[in-house]
Amino acid sequence: MGDSLTSGTEYEAARTIWNGAVTSRPLAVLRCATVADVQAGIRSAQDKGIALSVRGGGHDWAGRALADGGLTLDLSPMRQVSVDPATAVATVAGGATAADAAAAAQRAGLVAVTGTAGSVGMAGLTLGGGYGPLSGRFGLAADNLLSADVVLADGTLVTADEEHDPELLWALRGGGGNFGVVTTMRIQLHAVPAILAGMIMFPFDVLPELEESLLRSPDELTVQAGFVTAPTGEPVLFAAPTWCGDPETGSKVLRRLTELGEPLAAQVGPTTMTEQLAQIDAMFPAGRHVEIGSRTVTALDRTVQEVLLDAARARTSPLSAISLHSLHGAAARVPADATAFRNRTPHLMVETIAVWEPGDPAEDQHRAWVRGTDRLPGGYPNLLGPGDVERTAAVFGPNADRLRAAKKRYDPDLVFHAPGRL
Numbered sequence: 001m002g003d004s005l006t007s008g009t010e011y012e013a014a015r016t017i018w019n020g021a022v023t024s025r026p027l028a029v030l031r032c033a034t035v036a037d038v039q040a041g042i043r044s045a046q047d048k049g050i051a052l053s054v055r056g057g058g059h060d061w062a063g064r065a066l067a068d069g070g071l072t073l074d075l076s077p078m079r080q081v082s083v084d085p086a087t088a089v090a091t092v093a094g095g096a097t098a099a100d101a102a103a104a105a106q107r108a109g110l111v112a113v114t115g116t117a118g119s120v121g122m123a124g125l126t127l128g129g130g131y132g133p134l135s136g137r138f139g140l141a142a143d144n145l146l147s148a149d150v151v152l153a154d155g156t157l158v159t160a161d162e163e164h165d166p167e168l169l170w171a172l173r174g175g176g177g178n179f180g181v182v183t184t185m186r187i188q189l190h191a192v193p194a195i196l197a198g199m200i201m202f203p204f205d206v207l208p209e210l211e212e213s214l215l216r217s218p219d220e221l222t223v224q225a226g227f228v229t230a231p232t233g234e235p236v237l238f239a240a241p242t243w244c245g246d247p248e249t250g251s252k253v254l255r256r257l258t259e260l261g262e263p264l265a266a267q268v269g270p271t272t273m274t275e276q277l278a279q280i281d282a283m284f285p286a287g288r289h290v291e292i293g294s295r296t297v298t299a300l301d302r303t304v305q306e307v308l309l310d311a312a313r314a315r316t317s318p319l320s321a322i323s324l325h326s327l328h329g330a331a332a333r334v335p336a337d338a339t340a341f342r343n344r345t346p347h348l349m350v351e352t353i354a355v356w357e358p359g360d361p362a363e364d365q366h367r368a369w370v371r372g373t374d375r376l377p378g379g380y381p382n383l384l385g386p387g388d389v390e391r392t393a394a395v396f397g398p399n400a401d402r403l404r405a406a407k408k409r410y411d412p413d414l415v416f417h418a419p420g421r422l
Contacts, residue, residue, distance in 0.1 A: 002037035002077070005029045014074050015066055017055070018119065020358055021289035022063030026053070026072040032095075033077040035183045039155045042181065042415070045071040046153075052415055054181050056121025057097050060419055061292045062385050073181065075121075083108040088189040089146065094182050096122045099281075101187070102273040110189040111244070111273050113144045116224065116325075117284065118277030123182045128382030128419055129174045129341045131349055133197065133242035133276060134190075136222035136329035142173040142341050143334055144188040150180040153415040157183070171406040174341025175396075176381060176420030178403075179410040194247040196254055197276055198268030201230065202237045204309055206261035210239060211300040213257055215346045219329035220245030221253055226323040226351075227312035235312045236264060242276070284355065288319065289363065293352040293370040293385075296378030296395075298345060304376065311352065311372040316365045319355035322373075324348045342399045349380045381420035393422050 005011035006028045014029040027050060030041040045052040051070030058065045058076075066072050075095030081104035082091045088110055092101055099118030105111055115125045115132045122141075130141025138144060147161035150168065158180075160168035171179055213223045223241045230236040241257055243250035247270070254268045284290075297304045312322055328346045336344045352373045354366040379391050393400045404422055407414075 002033050002041075003031045005031065014055075015072070017058035017060075017063065017065055018286045019061050019063060019290040020287040021291070022066065024063050024066035024068035026067050027069055029055075029072045029074050031074045031077055035149070035151065035157060038073055038075075038151045038181050038183055039157070041071060041073045042151060042153065043155045046415065053417070054177060056095055056124045057119055059117070059120040060124065061290050061383070062419070064386070064418060075181075075183075078183065083110065083189065085109070088191065090187050090189050092122050092185050092187055094123050094184060098122050098125060099274065099277050102277055105189045106272055106274055108189070110191055111195070112187065112189055113138045113141050114273065114277065115141065116277070117280045118274070119281050119286070123185060124177060124419075125382070126185065126187065127172055127175070127177050127182065129380065131325040131327060131380075133222050133224065133273075134244055135327065135331045136217065137219040137244055138190055139331045139334060140174070140327075140341060141187075142339055143331065145169070145173050146186045146188055148172055148182045148185040150182055152180040153411045153413060167406055168410060171340050171403055171410075173339035174381075174420075175403050175406070177418035178407055178416050178421055180416065192244040194243075194245070194250065195271055195273065196243040196247060196250045196268060197241060197271045198254070198266070200239045200241070200258055200266040200268065201264040202239065202261045203264065204237050204312070207237055207305055207309070208300060209260040213239070213241070213260070214324060214326045214348060215299070215328050217328065218245075218253070220250065222326055222329070223257070224323060224325055226321060227308070227315075228321045229315070229318040230264070233318065235315060241268065284353075287358070289356050289358055289360070289366075291354045291367045291370050292383050293373055294380040294383040295350040295373050295376035296343060296347045296380065297350060297376055298347045300348075307373055307375050308350070311369070314369065314372060316362060316369045317354065317356045317360070319357070320366065320369065321353045321355070323351040323353065325351060336397075337399065340396070340399055340403055342397045343378070343395065347378075350376060351380070351383060384419065389422065392420060396422065
């Protein structure tokens with residue numbers, strides 16, 4: 001079995017995750033380098049009757065990667081990513097990050113469908129859905145999951161694909177890591193002529209003008225927008241476009257985006273997915289304290305604008321942000337029952353991110369600020385908190401009963417507890 005850490009420097013490093021506000025202390029952290037390590041860890045936790053958790057990238061803001069007083073399976077030693085250029089398929093180990101997958105794809109002249117941050121675990125992102133800068137053209141990260149090797153609660157290893165355990169594959173595509181430990185997955189990669197991206201900052205009054213670009217842009221264009229603090233200390237509206245297609249056409253499309261208002265700053269141009277992911281990691285480094293809320297809206301109507309602008313003006317920390325992730329194009333054309341991820345109506349996932357430095361005495365105010373968007377509906381299961389079970393079930397809608405049946409079949413004793421749990 002892999003190294004079991006119970007104290008000392010390595011243990012402290014293993015229990016340190018992205019959100020520095022999480023103080024959970026597992027009884028032990030098992031560093032897993034092989035499938036056999038994962039199997040042994042699952043069986044050990046059940047033999048001892050203790051809680052079990054799985055740490056991939058350790059980016060879940062609620063700290064569910066750590067089993068307080070239980071056993072945490074640390075998959076970070078399992079970060080291998082290999083690419084078959086002939087089939088454009090990547091084989092991704094369970095502890096690999098989005099940055100690992102993007103870098104391997106880039107070396108092969110391809111792109112991987114990831115989220116927006118490189119340090120996020122690729123498996124956790126994919127199993128929960130996975131909004132990202134290429135979603136308009138290639139769907140969510142979950143839509144690019146071809147198959148997965150999964151260690152179930154009884155320690156057996158199964159492969160879920162379209163021919164073997166297709167119901168498990170369906171559940172893994174957006175139902176979260178609630179059914180077992182994914183030790184390896186195979187994802188579809190893609191070839192694109194070019195990637196153009198960047199950041200444009202606007203005054204608040206441009207917000208209504210962004211609706212078309214966010215929800216009804218060409219597949220090749222996915223725009224993330226929201227509110228951040230400018231170098232001047234004032235909150236500003238941002239639009240972060242990503243174009244994956246013909247570069248000449250893309251240049252024209254991005255130029256029109258800058259003309260929606262009078263930009264306060266604009267920088268767009270050729271880039272790579274690895275560069276984009278690294279920029280977001282730099283904006284939200286590990287160790288700060290974080291609380292996140294998520295909602296979903298189908299339009300930037302007057303009520304939504306009012307809620308967003310009020311929240312942006314009321315921010316309690318200059319490090320906090322509001323991000324609008326777009327689901328449109330290819331991601332919106334997937335049938336609602338084809339994957340566990342249900343919400344295929346074009347929409348914006350509103351991510352409210354409170355961030356503050358350790359020791360900040362206004363912690364309670366920062367956490368309360370996240371609830372400023374509670375008037376908005378919906379949510380993203382991958383980001384909802386442990387107390388949001390009812391909201392999570394509502395988000396899965398008619399898929400919830402099918403997910404519960406899959407849970408009963410593959411994990412009847414409720415061994416696994418991950419984001420998106422019903």
